Amino acid sequence: MKPYFTAIIEKEDDMYVALCPEVDIASQGYTIEEAKSNLREAVELFLEYASDNEIQNRLHYDVYISPLEVNIGQTA
Numbered sequence: 001m002k003p004y005f006t007a008i009i010e011k012e013d014d015m016y017v018a019l020c021p022e023v024d025i026a027s028q029g030y031t032i033e034e035a036k037s038n039l040r041e042a043v044e045l046f047l048e049y050a051s052d053n054e055i056q057n058r059l060h061y062d063v064y065i066s067p068l069e070v071n072i073g074q075t076a
Helices: 032-049 052-058
Strands: 008-012 015-020 025-029
């Protein structure tokens, strides 16, 4: 079974930046697909070459993505 991680991708100027919050690794690409592919490669390389201690220190599975409503210029 392959583990699943989260990819958060956002546009910055003319590129897309991809972040994997479970291991705090980021990458980028000129398309969403390229950014995601580059992130996958970066995470795979990290998991392959990092020490077990480094992986355990950075790895956290309790990642939640949720909308957040905020007030702008108003008092609550």
